Structure formats: C-alpha cells, structure tokens
Amino acid sequence: MKPLQALVVDDEPLARERLSRLLKEAGCTVAGELGDGVALLQWLKEPGRELAETDVIFLDIQMPGLSGMEVLAEAAGGPPVVFVTAYSSYAVQAFELAAVDYLLKPVFADRLAKCLQRLQDRLVRPLSPAELKTLLPPPVRFPIKAGDGEVYMDLDLVTHFELVDEHVWACRGQNRYLTRWISLAEVEQAFPDDGMLRIQRHLLLRPQTVKGIRPASVGRIKVLVAPAVELTVSRAMTPKAKECIRAGTS
CATH class of the missing domain: 2.40.50.1020 (LytTr DNA-binding domain)
Incomplete structure (x- = not known):
C-alpha cells in the first residue's frame, strides 16, 4: 500500500517534530512542515498545488495570525485535514468544518494509527457525534x-x-x-x-x-x-x- 503523504502545520517546533516523527514511524512520508496558517494558505495557492500528492494535512488549531479553523474555512477543495490540538472543546467545531479526524495533544501512536487507517480506507466523511465520543478520551x-x-x-x-x-x-x-x-x-x-x-x-x-x-x-x-x-x-x-x-x- 502506498505510504500516505502528510503535511504538518503547527507553530510550535517541538510539536511539529514530535508529530512528524510519529508519522514517519507509522510509515508515512512527511511532505513538509509549516509554522502557521498564512504559510499553509500560500502553500495551497501555489500554481499546480492541486496536482500535488499530499494525502492529508495535520493542522494545529491555535496558531498566531490565522487559526487552523480559519484556514480550513478558506481552503475549500484542499487535501483532507486532521486537526491536532490540546483542547477537546474544539471537537464539535472541527467536525462541523468537515475535518477528517481530530487528534488531542499529546498525540500517541495508537490513536494516530486509527486516524491513518481511516485515511487509508478513504473514510473521509465527518464523524457523527456518536463516533466522536468513541475517539475522545473520557474525563479524568x-x-x-x-x-x-x-x-x-x-x-x-x-x-x-x-x-x-x-x-x-x-x-x-x-x-x-x-x-x-x-x-x-x-x-x-x-x-x-x-x-x-x-x-x-x-x-x-x-x-x-x-x-x-x-x-x-x-x-x-x-x-x-x-x-x-x-x-x-x-x-x-x-x-x-x-x-x-x-x-x-x-
């Protein structure tokens, strides 16, 4: 099976490095790393970008300038998006914006594996509320x-x-x-x-x-x-x- 090509967008270098490492360990190819939403919009608007073989964008929500949600709202027609953030309170909004999946920081390999399997299977529809509950951790x-x-x-x-x-x-x-x-x-x-x-x-x-x-x-x-x-x-x-x-x- 062809490895997934992933783009990682996060303003925090340590978070980018961690997620990129986990993706590579899971057999994915990291096509690039970007530091904010403006850079992502510029990347999406580059000539011929629609032909690029990027399968998924892992997108942080809270970033300086444009938030991940603002970017997704403006970037219709781009590659599928998986939101990555420290706050589960954003989950409902994320799926209303048609994100493919939602990962909570810190991201762990087992949860990332489920996300990648969904992507490989091309299950790119937004999750239902019932499905979302199975992915979010219960309150401690x-x-x-x-x-x-x-x-x-x-x-x-x-x-x-x-x-x-x-x-x-x-x-x-x-x-x-x-x-x-x-x-x-x-x-x-x-x-x-x-x-x-x-x-x-x-x-x-x-x-x-x-x-x-x-x-x-x-x-x-x-x-x-x-x-x-x-x-x-x-x-x-x-x-x-x-x-x-x-x-x-x-």
Missing part, C-alpha cells in the same frame, strides 16, 4: 472531601495542586478543594500522562491551564492561572515551565 476524575463523604471532580477543572501541612488541595483558580492525598508525589503518580510540573516544593502546576506568564525576580517567572491568581515558578524550573507552557498553547 478524582475524589475530593465533602463532609464525611466525597464527591468527584474533573481533572480538567484543576489549575494546580498545593501541599499544605501534609494535605493536598486541588485548586481551581482561587477555589480550593481538599483531596485525600498527603503528598504531591501521589498526585503525580495518579496522573502520569497529564504533564504536571513541580514549580515549587509545595506547588504542582498543570501547564495547559496557564493563561499568561510574566517575569518575576531574576531567573523566575509568574504564571497566571485565573483572574488575580498568579503562581511563582522556581528558578530551577523556569526554563522547563516556559517550554511546556508554550508547547501546550499549540
């Missing part, structure tokens, strides 16, 4: 204390975890909820694939929730996770925090 939940019992909270609602006197609090901006964990290590072990960062000995940040960053003291940054809620990142963790936050906005 954990217990928080409520009187003598407990209720369950979606991890996606949490901006960070804070350790105070051997009690771990799940924080949603300014709101705090007492968990049954007694160390941040237990939280990290419970969610090994979430990409949490220990930005202070007592603070565990979910980088994908960061709304902004600004310099603090020399070598440090503050991250905004909710209105009027900033967390200070240690000097040692500042470089890694910047890298993860930027990757998470792609």
Whole structure:
C-alpha cells in the first residue's frame, strides 16, 4: 500500500517534530512542515498545488495570525485535514468544518494509527457525534472531601495542586478543594500522562491551564492561572515551565 503523504502545520517546533516523527514511524512520508496558517494558505495557492500528492494535512488549531479553523474555512477543495490540538472543546467545531479526524495533544501512536487507517480506507466523511465520543478520551476524575463523604471532580477543572501541612488541595483558580492525598508525589503518580510540573516544593502546576506568564525576580517567572491568581515558578524550573507552557498553547 502506498505510504500516505502528510503535511504538518503547527507553530510550535517541538510539536511539529514530535508529530512528524510519529508519522514517519507509522510509515508515512512527511511532505513538509509549516509554522502557521498564512504559510499553509500560500502553500495551497501555489500554481499546480492541486496536482500535488499530499494525502492529508495535520493542522494545529491555535496558531498566531490565522487559526487552523480559519484556514480550513478558506481552503475549500484542499487535501483532507486532521486537526491536532490540546483542547477537546474544539471537537464539535472541527467536525462541523468537515475535518477528517481530530487528534488531542499529546498525540500517541495508537490513536494516530486509527486516524491513518481511516485515511487509508478513504473514510473521509465527518464523524457523527456518536463516533466522536468513541475517539475522545473520557474525563479524568478524582475524589475530593465533602463532609464525611466525597464527591468527584474533573481533572480538567484543576489549575494546580498545593501541599499544605501534609494535605493536598486541588485548586481551581482561587477555589480550593481538599483531596485525600498527603503528598504531591501521589498526585503525580495518579496522573502520569497529564504533564504536571513541580514549580515549587509545595506547588504542582498543570501547564495547559496557564493563561499568561510574566517575569518575576531574576531567573523566575509568574504564571497566571485565573483572574488575580498568579503562581511563582522556581528558578530551577523556569526554563522547563516556559517550554511546556508554550508547547501546550499549540
């Protein structure tokens, strides 16, 4: 079977490199990498482009300038598009715009394989809501204390975890909820694939929730996770925090 020819469009170099590597490992040919939506529109408008043997475009949604959705809306008649993004909330809009498939970051090889099989089979119709539910991961939940019992909270609602006197609090901006964990290590072990960062000995940040960053003291940054809620990142963790936050906005 002929290898799929893929074009990768993402403004974050690390994300482009990761997806290109996974595609090559899956037997695809990466026809090129582009850094933003404007570059993609220019690529699509090049003379003779309609004859190019590009089978699919893997397109990030959140990019500076034109978003992936804006590009797709303008690029009728181009190759099939698979959206790639960190936010499942875009799924319905993506399929309304006739994307072939939708991959959540970080992309894993098994989910990518299903997408590539669809493309090989030429199942290029938009997925139905029922089919979409089978592809999106279920919400990750954990217990928080409520009187003598407990209720369950979606991890996606949490901006960070804070350790105070051997009690771990799940924080949603300014709101705090007492968990049954007694160390941040237990939280990290419970969610090994979430990409949490220990930005202070007592603070565990979910980088994908960061709304902004600004310099603090020399070598440090503050991250905004909710209105009027900033967390200070240690000097040692500042470089890694910047890298993860930027990757998470792609």
